[in-house]
Amino acid sequence: xxxxxxxxxxxxxxxxxxxxxxxxxxxxxxxxxxxxxxxxxxxxxxxxxxxxxxxxxxxxxxxxxxxxxxxxxxxxxxxxxxxxxxxxxxxxxxxxxxxxxxxxxxxxxxxxxxxxxxxxxxxxxxxxxxxxxxxxxxxxxxxxxxxxxxxxxxxxxxxxxxxxxxxxxxxxxxxxxxxxxxxxxxxxxxxxxxxxxxxxxxxxxxxxxxxxxxxxxxxxxxxxxxxxxxxxxxxxxxxxxxxxxxxxxxxxxxxxxxxxxxxxxxxxxxxxxxxxxxxxxxxxxxxxxxxxxxxxxxxxxxxxxxxxxxxxxxxxxxxxxxxxxxxxxxxxxxxxxxxxxxxxxxxxxxxxxxxxxxxxxxxxxxxxxxxxxxxxxxxxxxxxxxxxxxxxxxxxxxxxxxxxxxxxxxxxxxxxxxxxxxxxxxxxxxxxxxxxxxxxxxxxxxxxxxxxxxxxxxxxxxxxxxxx
DNA sequence: CTAGGGTTAG
Numbered sequence: 001x002x003x004x005x006x007x008x009x010x011x012x013x014x015x016x017x018x019x020x021x022x023x024x025x026x027x028x029x030x031x032x033x034x035x036x037x038x039x040x041x042x043x044x045x046x047x048x049x050x051x052x053x054x055x056x057x058x059x060x061x062x063x064x065x066x067x068x069x070x071x072x073x074x075x076x077x078x079x080x081x082x083x084x085x086x087x088x089x090x091x092x093x094x095x096x097x098x099x100x101x102x103x104x105x106x107x108x109x110x111x112x113x114x115x116x117x118x119x120x121x122x123x124x125x126x127x128x129x130x131x132x133x134x135x136x137x138x139x140x141x142x143x144x145x146x147x148x149x150x151x152x153x154x155x156x157x158x159x160x161x162x163x164x165x166x167x168x169x170x171x172x173x174x175x176x177x178x179x180x181x182x183x184x185x186x187x188x189x190x191x192x193x194x195x196x197x198x199x200x201x202x203x204x205x206x207x208x209x210x211x212x213x214x215x216x217x218x219x220x221x222x223x224x225x226x227x228x229x230x231x232x233x234x235x236x237x238x239x240x241x242x243x244x245x246x247x248x249x250x251x252x253x254x255x256x257x258x259x260x261x262x263x264x265x266x267x268x269x270x271x272x273x274x275x276x277x278x279x280x281x282x283x284x285x286x287x288x289x290x291x292x293x294x295x296x297x298x299x300x301x302x303x304x305x306x307x308x309x310x311x312x313x314x315x316x317x318x319x320x321x322x323x324x325x326x327x328x329x330x331x332x333x334x335x336x337x338x339x340x341x342x343x344x345x346x347x348x349x350x351x352x353x354x355x356x357x358x359x360x361x362x363x364x365x366x367x368x369x370x371x372x373x374x375x376x377x378x379x380x381x382x383x384x385x386x387x388x389x390x391x392x393x394x395x396x397x398x399x400x401x402x403x404x405x406x407x408x409x410x411x412x413x414x415x416x417x418x419x420x421x422x423x424x425x426x427x428x429x430x431x432x433x434x435x436x437x438x439x440x441x442x443x444x445x446x447x448x449x450x451x452x453x454x455x456x457x458x459x460x461x462x463x464x465x466x467x468x
Numbered sequence: 469c470t471a472g473g474g475t476t477a478g
Contacts, residue, residue, distance in 0.1 A: 013469035048470040084471040091472095117472040152474040184474040191475065218475040225477085250476050257477045290477055322478060352478090 005040060013045040020049035028053040029063075047071050048085035055089035061097075064089045068104075084114045091122020098126035113139070117150045124157045130397075132157035133166055140173070148179050152188035159188075163392070164196035187215045194223020214248050222254035230262025237271075249281055256290035260297060268294045285316040292319060296326020301335060317346040324353060328360045333369075336360055351377070351384035389457035393464040400456040407460065414451070416459035421450060 012035045019028035032042065032050055042050070047067065054063040068086060076082045083104065091101035101122045108115060116139035123132040136154035139146060146154070151174045158167035171189055179185045186209050193202035202223050209216065217240040224233040237255050240247065247255070252275055259268030272291055275281045283291075288311055295304040304323060308315060320342040327336035340353035354377040361369040377384075390399040398407065407413060 010469055015469090017469055043469090045469045052471080079470085081470045086471090088472065112471095114472045119472095121472065147473090149473040153472080156474070182474090187474045189474095213475095215475040220475095222475070222477085248475085253476050260477075286476065293478070318478065325478070 008038075009035075009040050009043060009046070012040065013043070013049075016046060016053075017049045020053045023056075025053035025057040029057070042070070042074065042076075044076050044079040044082050047076055047079075047082045051082075051085040051089035055092040061093045061095075064093060078109075080110060080112060080115070083108050084112070084118055087115060088118040088122070091118055091125065098122045098128065111142070111144065113144050113147050113150055116142075116144055117153055120150065120153050120157070124153065124160070129157040129161040129163075133161065133163065136170065145177060146173065146179070147177075148182035148184050151177075151179055151182075152184045155185075155188035155192040159192040159195040162196050164193075164198060167192045167196060183211070183213060183216070187213070187219055190216060191219035191223065194219060195226060197227060199223065199227055199229070212243070212245065214245055214251060217245055218248070218251045218254050221251065221258060225254060225258035225261055228261065230258040230264060233258030233262075234264070234267060247279060247281075249284065249286075252281060252283075253286050253290060256287055256294065260290055260294035263297065265294060265298045265300070282313065283311070284313055285319050288313070288315060289319045289322045292322040292326065296322065296329070299330055301326055301330060301332055305335065315342075317343050317350060320346070321350075321352055321356075324356045328356050328363075331360065331364060333360060333364065333366075348380070349382055351382050354382060355384055387453060389453040391457040391461040391464075393461065398457070398460055398464075400453040400460070402453050403451040404453065404456060407456075409460065409463065412463055413456055413459045416463050417451060417455050420455065420459060420462075 012031060016028045016031050016035075019025070019031065028049060032046070035042070035046075051064065051067055054067055057063070064086075067089070071077055071082055071086065077086075087101045087104050087108075090097050090104060093100070101119055105111070105115065105119050116135060120132050120135040120139075123129070123135060133154060136146065136150065136157075139150065151170060154170050155167060158164075158170060171192075174180060174185050174189075186205060189205045190202050193199070193205060202220065206212070206216065206220055217236065221233045221236050221240075224230070224236060233255065237247070237251075237258075240251075252271065255271055256268055259265070259271065268291065272283065272287065275283055275287070288308060291307055292304045295301070295307070301323075304326065308319065308323070320339045324336055324339040324343065327333070327339060336357060340357055343350055343353045354373055357373045358370055358377075361367075361373065386401050388399055388401050390397050392398075400407065404410075405414075
């Protein structure tokens with residue numbers, strides 16, 4: 001006796017959904033292939049977990065595009081759940097993902113809070129935090145009410161772009177909408193205030209919370225650390241443990257980062273060593289990178305190398321870049337070359353090792369090596385996009401590159417930089433020209449530092465913001 | 469049986 005096809009489809013849908021939820025993405029997609037092999041058609045319940053699996057599998061982007069084509073053929077696009085899952089799936093793909101998500105989003109006749117949140121997080125993932133905040137406002141303008149998912153997503157982008165004023169307005173809206181009691185909203189407020197430097201506000205939200213979770217404590221620990229208050233981070237961590245809240249993988253990243261910035265080598269070592277025996281958390285590459293940074297700043301390169309040699313996890317490029325940074329500071333060319341080699345093995349297109357090595361050799365006045373590294377970089381076709389700095393004044397972001405004269409007030413800005421440079425010179429500042437990149441003529445080197453993008457941004461900030 | 473979020477150094 002054969003079961004009705006509809007019953008079998010429901011059974012497949014349930015199985016695919018369970019696999020997707022459990023993170024068994026390949027299994028979910030395999031079930032779909034099996035389903036089609038039996039001549040069964042996917043419906044509006046099949047597609048969302050499938051799209052999710054295809055996106056999270058980190059496989060070829062064509063997998064999502066293929067499902068997109070399939071759902072169009074099957075006439076499933078009008079289902080809001082399906083279209084939302086499609087926007088989210090595209091938004092999770094690296095590179096052109098956010099643009100593809102936007103294209104699907106633009107075509108949708110009806111959008112709800114999930115659609116908008118999917119677009120918003122996709123933009124945030126692509127680093128387009130300004131566009132993400134604009135998407136939040138677009139949602140509000142179109143009459144869709146933000147909820148306890150949309151508000152944290154928006155606040156996260158406010159935090160990432162250090163847009164404190166925008167963050168405050170989202171905070172006010174969240175209160176109006178009655179979303180304050182949600183833990184997710186409170187957590188994102190703590191993080192947003194801490195990241196934008198409003199530590200008192202972060203603490204006020206934190207203190208007013210009736211209950212806190214690991215994310216709450218972690219947000220505050222990271223917040224203090226990022227504002228140069230490493231010791232306060234450690235105090236918060238102690239309170240966290242006392243309160244009975246268990247730290248997780250992310251908490252330890254924040255904690256070790258705090259130790260690193262505060263130069264608390266012993267505390268950092270002790271916390272790192274407590275991870276496995278006390279909390280059963282195996283240190284990942286992220287923790288090793290923090291430890292290398294911590295030990296490297298203290299000049300303990302051998303100990304850092306030792307730690308890496310004894311590590312049991314797979315180390316990634318960030319770990320070796322941390323070591324490279326420490327080698328640059330402490331002028332250890334031999335170890336730096338080995339670390340650079342490791343980075344290249346993991347990511348041949350990464351420009352960081354070239355810049356680091358070039359800096360290191362130029363400080364050591366080893367011009368031959370500087371030239372060799374530069375030539376190597378050129379031969380391998382690796383390019384480094386120039387760094388930039390920005391400053392927000394009255395809601396407008398002013399962006400600067402090295403020796404940038406594009407700004408309408410460039411003349412004034414340069415005069416301000418001269419004035420600043422003169423004032424710090426009087427205070428005893430000596431420019432460290434050895435750090436500048438080396439394919440420039442020596443007399444340019446000092447200028448590259450003098451009109452560094454950060455100096456231009458600071459100078460403009462001083463000009464544009466009236467003294468308090 | 470279906471879709472989105474909040475904590476992650478350099």
